[in-house]
Amino acid sequence: MENGRILIVYDNRTTSDDLTPGWGFSALIELRERRILFDTGADGQTLMANMGRLKAVPSMIDTVFLSHSHGDHTGGIEEVLAAGGQLEVYLGHSFSDRLKTAVRGAGAKLHEVTRANHLFGTVYTTGELGLGLKEQSLIIDTEKGLVVITGCAHPGIVTIAKAATEQLSRPIDLLFGGFHLGGISRGKVRSIITSLQELGVSRAGPCHCTGGSAIALFEEVYKESFVSVGVGTTIKF
Numbered sequence: 214m215e216n217g218r219i220l221i222v223y224d225n226r227t228t229s230d231d232l233t234p235g236w237g238f239s240a241l242i243e244l245r246e247r248r249i250l251f252d253t254g255a256d257g258q259t260l261m262a263n264m265g266r267l268k269a270v271p272s273m274i275d276t277v278f279l280s281h282s283h284g285d286h287t288g289g290i291e292e293v294l295a296a297g298g299q300l301e302v303y304l305g306h307s308f309s310d311r312l313k314t315a316v317r318g319a320g321a322k323l324h325e326v327t328r329a330n331h332l333f334g335t336v337y338t339t340g341e342l343g344l345g346l347k348e349q350s351l352i353i354d355t356e357k358g359l360v361v362i363t364g365c366a367h368p369g370i371v372t373i374a375k376a377a378t379e380q381l382s383r384p385i386d387l388l389f390g391g392f393h394l395g396g397i398s399r400g401k402v403r404s405i406i407t408s409l410q411e412l413g414v415s416r417a418g419p420c421h422c423t424g425g426s427a428i429a430l431f432e433e434v435y436k437e438s439f440v441s442v443g444v445g446t447t448i449k450f
């Protein structure tokens with residue numbers, strides 16, 4: 214039985230010529246009780262255009278989750294605030310006052326995240342991880358295991374996967390989003406993949422800032438458990 218689905222609405226790559234790729238990331242998560250937009254891409258007009266072509270209605274979004282403050286994840290927030298319904302926005306405590314003020318000013322309810330926490334229903338945040346640039350990742354607790362979504366994975370993809378696994382005491386069924394492995398040697402990427410497998414990550418969908426050669430290596434190792442992600446990809450769980 215289907216409990217939810219995720220639609221990729223912004224990514225560096227696309228699954229179809231009708232959709233516009235762009236550096237950045239955004240995913241629409243449709244659960245029974247909530248419709249969550251994870252990050253907003255770099256450009257609000259591209260985001261809205263892709264959502265329109267994918268028949269996703271912005272006014273149905275009730276929750277926005279922002280992983281970290283980089284512009285390729287928060288650039289579309291103004292358009293989302295203008296187009297969304299009564300919104301609840303979850304962002305890191307480390308975000309700028311300017312962005313927090315814009316969220317409040319648009320009438321949305323602001324939740325500032327610091328630590329790992331239960332948000333609602335089957336949805337959790339890892340809390341802000343990382344010593345430098347802070348970033349939170351989103352966890353959905355599903356029948357098959359955890360679905361974990363990362364923005365750029367600046368704290369490190371293994372650190373995030375480990376934190377999520379320990380937080381819920383369950384293995385990860387699917388880990389996807391930006392893994393931030395561009396310019397990293399093949400040997401290092403291979404050892405990262407091994408660490409993820411040892412943690413019990415069943416399926417992987419690296420996209421956005423992961424880097425083309427790292428994505429190819431994930432595909433080589435994960436084989437049929439590799440999930441190809443681009444604008445227009447639908448993931449059901």
Ligand SMILES: [Zn+2]
Pocket residue numbers: 281283364365367
């Ligand atoms: Zn980033």
Ligand SMILES: [Zn+2]
Pocket residue numbers: 237238283285286364365391421422
């Ligand atoms: Zn990014």
